[in-house]
Amino acid sequence: xxxxxxxxxxxxxxxxxxxxxxxxxxxxxxxxxxxxRAELAITAPRVEAERxxxxxxxxxxxxxxxxxxxxxxxxxxxxxRLAAIALAVxxxxxxxxxxYAAGKPQLPRQDPPARTRxxxxxxxxxxxxAEAIVKMWRANLRSGALVDPKxxxxxxxxxTLTSRLGLAAGRFHFTVVKVEVLHPRQAAPVVVIHAKDKHxxxxxxxxxxxxxxxxxxxxxxxxxxxxxxxxxxxRDSHGVPFLATFNWWRGPHAGGGQWASDPSLLPFPHx
Amino acid sequence: VGREVFSGxxxxxxLSALAGEPRHGWGVIEHVRRRSGGRFDYPEGTxxxxxxxxxxxxxxxxxWSSVDGRRRRVYELTQRGHxxxxxxxxEWHEFALGITAVIEQT
Numbered sequence: 001x002x003x004x005x006x007x008x009x010x011x012x013x014x015x016x017x018x019x020x021x022x023x024x025x026x027x028x029x030x031x032x033x034x035x036x037r038a039e040l041a042i043t044a045p046r047v048e049a050e051r052x053x054x055x056x057x058x059x060x061x062x063x064x065x066x067x068x069x070x071x072x073x074x075x076x077x078x079x080x081r082l083a084a085i086a087l088a089v090x091x092x093x094x095x096x097x098x099x100y101a102a103g104k105p106q107l108p109r110q111d112p113p114a115r116t117r118x119x120x121x122x123x124x125x126x127x128x129x130a131e132a133i134v135k136m137w138r139a140n141l142r143s144g145a146l147v148d149p150k151x152x153x154x155x156x157x158x159x160t161l162t163s164r165l166g167l168a169a170g171r172f173h174f175t176v177v178k179v180e181v182l183h184p185r186q187a188a189p190v191v192v193i194h195a196k197d198k199h200x201x202x203x204x205x206x207x208x209x210x211x212x213x214x215x216x217x218x219x220x221x222x223x224x225x226x227x228x229x230x231x232x233x234x235r236d237s238h239g240v241p242f243l244a245t246f247n248w249w250r251g252p253h254a255g256g257g258q259w260a261s262d263p264s265l266l267p268f269p270h271x
Numbered sequence: 272v273g274r275e276v277f278s279g280x281x282x283x284x285x286l287s288a289l290a291g292e293p294r295h296g297w298g299v300i301e302h303v304r305r306r307s308g309g310r311f312d313y314p315e316g317t318x319x320x321x322x323x324x325x326x327x328x329x330x331x332x333x334x335w336s337s338v339d340g341r342r343r344r345v346y347e348l349t350q351r352g353h354x355x356x357x358x359x360x361x362e363w364h365e366f367a368l369g370i371t372a373v374i375e376q377t
Contacts, residue, residue, distance in 0.1 A: 028296075030343050031297045031319070034343075070323065
């Protein structure tokens with residue numbers, strides 16, 4: 001058997017994504033190449049070196065059985081993980097944390113007013129709340145990308161986003177701390193800004209989002225968005241988050257939400 | 272050492288071989304052969320599915336690298352891989368101690 005025969009036999013026996021199979025074949029071809037070079041140093045004829053190397057490598061069928069068995073296990077794990085994410089999304093929706101409905105952002109699950117509630121030792125800090133929101137938002141983006149990968153969004157470029165942000169920053173008096181663009185399928189920007197006047201920023205949030213996370217006019221609040229997801233977080237002069245809005249538009253559980261460290265800072269009507 | 276015994280400890284051997292420095296598949300096999308004095312009899316090709324699996328478990332990460340103009344997939348341990356290796360080494364030592372204690376008393 002020659003190297004080509006061996007690799008061809010292996011290629012037809014492998015299961016799983018083409019990209020992964022191709023990588024395995026390339027790695028084993030490189031292995032054979034290295035092993036033959038090493039073997040030639042002690043075994044003169046190349047044919048004999050190739051025979052020894054292929055013998056040590058084992059039969060293609062055996063390698064394929066190991067590979068295919070691992071693929072089955074991996075696929076099972078991925079399905080269970082997807083099911084867990086979907087369940088988390090459904091539970092989040094059922095708790096009313098973040099759904100948009102009837103064309104208006106309802107969203108808010110907000111902290112009770114600070115005056116009426118003694119902050120317990122277990123109350124999450126604003127930073128922890130903001131981190132939890134980012135985590136939840138990312139999970140929703142991931143699950144949306146898995147279940148609804150074909151939906152297409154206009155996806156404005158990063159430079160477009162940057163220039164829109166510059167315009168908004170000048171108009172509404174904030175500074176940009178961070179811009180990160182995730183790519184669950186297409187772009188999903190995370191914009192973190194810093195503002196001195198919390199209430200002014202909260203009052204302007206709708207107008208800011210109108211500029212940087214635009215939506216075409218449709219009769220449905222869930223369609224017409226430029227990005228598949230968007231997260232906007234505002235921090236005070238100490239770098240502590242005080243407001244966040246977020247959305248994700250792929251999949252059956254598309255939605256969004258708002259959060260503020262104080263109910264008077266929530267940018268959208270709620271209740 | 273027989274194939275079944277070897278395959279039962281394959282993950283530990285691969286993680287250990289990559290603990291010192293990043294290596295490509297052939298480098299891992301050569302390292303195991305040298306360190307073990309050639310004691311293991313196993314089909315070398317089966318380590319590649321195992322390397323892929325360990326990467327999917329995020330114990331390893333890999334990248335293509337050019338060695339003398341030839342492309343090779345180089346693997347290295349992640350932080351999680353280092354932690355897993357420490358745990359498996361500990362398990363192995365306890366297992367070996369137990370086996371030794373039993374078989375040497377007879």
